[in-house]
Amino acid sequence: MVGEDGAPFLDRMKDKAYMIEGKAWVNNHAHILRSYFGSTGNFYLLNYLNCFDYSGYVNGTTRLKLTQASMNIIPIPVAPLFEQRRIVSRIESLFAKLDEAKEKAQAVVDSFELRKSAILHKAFTGELTERWRKENRVGLDSWKTVLFNDCIQKMQNGLAKRRGRVR
Known part of the structure; x- marks a missing residue:
């Protein structure tokens, strides 16, 4: 049709x-x-x-x-019928491979948010840069935990006013 x-x-x-x-x-x-x-x-x-x-x-x-x-x-x-059979068979074989590749690509897309979340978790727990810190002899003790309010500019009346910086 x-x-x-x-x-x-x-x-x-x-x-x-x-x-x-x-x-x-x-x-x-x-x-x-x-x-x-x-x-x-x-x-x-x-x-x-x-x-x-x-x-x-x-x-x-x-x-x-x-x-x-x-x-x-x-x-x-x-094409002659015997060649049409070969062409159709080859098309179906290649389409099956495309379908399989599409499923695998979709699995990657589906796991995107989970992978993104895992990367962010590793970034802010120090795991993402662990090797670099070892090679450069930088420990996690150099990290500080501060309150949210101490690492942003304060917004008042639509204007940004600078607060203390984290060192």
């Missing part, structure tokens, strides 16, 4: 075609397609239509439309 109107035709990163199975009710905003080459051909066509440059094949100002007449003149490189 490929969109007739409203699909993101000019965005090369978004899908315009989708695989559906079984009974479905499709309104007049989509084209239902079936390859002469069976399921392999359907996957081959699906992937081609999702990377195709629709410039010059769609028209409209606020909502791009792919008419049946325009769709019928889209050039499609048709």
Whole structure:
């Protein structure tokens, strides 16, 4: 199935075609397609239509439309069936690797706040600079604990007034 109107035709990163199975009710905003080459051909066509440059094949100002007449003149490189099988198999293999990489990247994103919190904890307990302090013979005893009020400028009437500095 490929969109007739409203699909993101000019965005090369978004899908315009989708695989559906079984009974479905499709309104007049989509084209239902079936390859002469069976399921392999359907996957081959699906992937081609999702990377195709629709410039010059769609028209409209606020909502791009792919008419049946325009769709019928889209050039499609048709490899022999045995090569289509290899292409589809390779695409599926590479997409599986991309999905795995995406999951791993998402795990890193999901753990960002926890890692950030751990870094900040190590920074303010001295653990982050422990090696540097050992190499430079600087102990934690050089650190001081002061009240919050003693390490900020006091704000009064919108003006910053300097208070004592921490040494």
